[in-house]
Amino acid sequence: MPKNLIVIIGPTGVGKTELSLRIAEEFKTCIVSSDSRQLYAELKIGTAAPTKEQLNRVPHHFVGTLALTDYYSAAQYEAEALTLLNQLFTEKDTVVLTGGSMMYIDAICKGIDDIPTVDAETRELMLSKYEAQGLEHLCAELKFLDPEYYKIVDLKNPKRVIHALEICYMSGKTYTSFRTQQKKQRPFSILKIGLIRDREELYHRINQRVDLMMQEGLMEEAKAVYPYRQLNSLNTVGYKELFKYLEGEWSLSFAVDKIKQNSRIYSRKQMTWFKRDEEIKWFHPEHEVEILTYIHANIS
Numbered sequence: 001m002p003k004n005l006i007v008i009i010g011p012t013g014v015g016k017t018e019l020s021l022r023i024a025e026e027f028k029t030c031i032v033s034s035d036s037r038q039l040y041a042e043l044k045i046g047t048a049a050p051t052k053e054q055l056n057r058v059p060h061h062f063v064g065t066l067a068l069t070d071y072y073s074a075a076q077y078e079a080e081a082l083t084l085l086n087q088l089f090t091e092k093d094t095v096v097l098t099g100g101s102m103m104y105i106d107a108i109c110k111g112i113d114d115i116p117t118v119d120a121e122t123r124e125l126m127l128s129k130y131e132a133q134g135l136e137h138l139c140a141e142l143k144f145l146d147p148e149y150y151k152i153v154d155l156k157n158p159k160r161v162i163h164a165l166e167i168c169y170m171s172g173k174t175y176t177s178f179r180t181q182q183k184k185q186r187p188f189s190i191l192k193i194g195l196i197r198d199r200e201e202l203y204h205r206i207n208q209r210v211d212l213m214m215q216e217g218l219m220e221e222a223k224a225v226y227p228y229r230q231l232n233s234l235n236t237v238g239y240k241e242l243f244k245y246l247e248g249e250w251s252l253s254f255a256v257d258k259i260k261q262n263s264r265i266y267s268r269k270q271m272t273w274f275k276r277d278e279e280i281k282w283f284h285p286e287h288e289v290e291i292l293t294y295i296h297a298n299i300s
Contacts, residue, residue: 002300003089003188007109008098009274010195011267013206015285017050019195020098021058026292027094030059032081034099034108036074037236039066042225045218046238048209068228071123073163075115078107082186089188094299102273109192111184115175118166126162126169131230138165146174159232191298193291194280196271206263213238214256222246237262 006027008020024031033039037047041064050060061084066072085108088095097108106112130138135158142161143150145168153160164175171178197205222242225234229243238259245255274280283291 001093003092004094004299005085005108005186005188005190006094006096006295006299007105007190007192008096008195009105009192009280010100010285011202011270011274012048012100012263013209013267014195014197014202015205016098016100016195017048017054019285019288019291020096021054022288023292023295024058024096027092027096029092029094029096030061030088032084032088032095032097033060033062034077034081034097034101034104035062036072036077036099036101036104037233038063038099039072040064040068040070040233041066042068043221043233043236043239045213045216045221046236048213068225068231068233074103074107074112075117077104078112081108085188100270102270109186109190111182111186113179113182115167115178116171118163118170122166122170126166130158130162135161138162141165142168146176148176149174149179159235189300190279191295192277192280193295194274194282195285196282197284202267203264206267207260210238210256210260210263218242237266 006023008016008023010016020031033050035047035049037043038049039062040047043049044064049063054060055063062077062081085095097105099105103112126138135156138158138161139150139155142153142165146164149164153164155161167173167175167178218238219242222239223246225239226243226246228234229239234240234243241250241255241258241262244250244258245252250258281294283294
């Protein structure tokens with residue numbers, strides 16, 4: 001029997017969780033998360049991880065499986081998620097993949113380049129350089145070692161800059177030389193469902209969700225992980241703003257407003273990324289009947 005991966009895509013706050021649950025229930029299947037932060041067991045509230053009730057409704061994978069200090073990459077996710085899907089497809093004809101992490105979704109749907117795994121020694125070297133010399137110095141070094149990648153990388157994202165330098169140091173080649181960006185073939189069909197709302201409606205939902213997270217204990221969660229604030233896993237909207245409050249730099253109301261603002265900015269980045277993919281069929285998340293009709297008509 002043909003195997004199908006239904007991918008539910010959309011910006012933060014659009015309503016992916018509930019619709020994914022309904023679709024998984026419709027096909028009596030499970031959900032594979034493609035959220036790079038829901039992997040961390042300590043980050044439940046700030047990542048809007050599935051609740052116990054939702055986990056009881058539908059089995060989930062790649063939720064709460066890592067500790068904050070664990071190193072993890074999109075390449076690891078690609079390998080582990082594909083292994084899992086191969087296992088799941090021995091029992092199921094259809095599996096649901098959902099989340100907002102663009103690189104993780106692309107890792108499964110398109111594949112990422114076969115970039116060498118960074119050894120611990122190189123990783124520690126680059127981290128110490130970052131801590132001692134700062135991001136600006138590393139950006140200048142990247143410009144010298146790989147000017148082509150320097151032109152396109154987000155220079156404000158230390159993870160991206162550091163990883164490129166790790167590859168340069170370890171391989172003696174440019175990071176660009178490993179980025180072929182050729183789409184890999186998968187042994188299953190992929191159907192992409194994009195969820196979209198009017199900007200005003202989406203922003204209202206994002207603001208409401210931040211207020212709800214605060215009511216549910218986001219501050220207590222941020223306090224619990226504050227000692228680990230230098231980790232890349234906590235360079236995340238919702239936590240980094242509250243750390244500013246805990247350090248006395250911002251007022252609480254200002255920090256909460258910044259969480260809302262940065263969440264809205266992130267949603268725009270997600271939509272810019274997703275809209276480049278012509279394979280996505282877009283729907284309003286409340287048009288469930290229309291979505292299910294489309295899925296049934298387009299899976300094998």
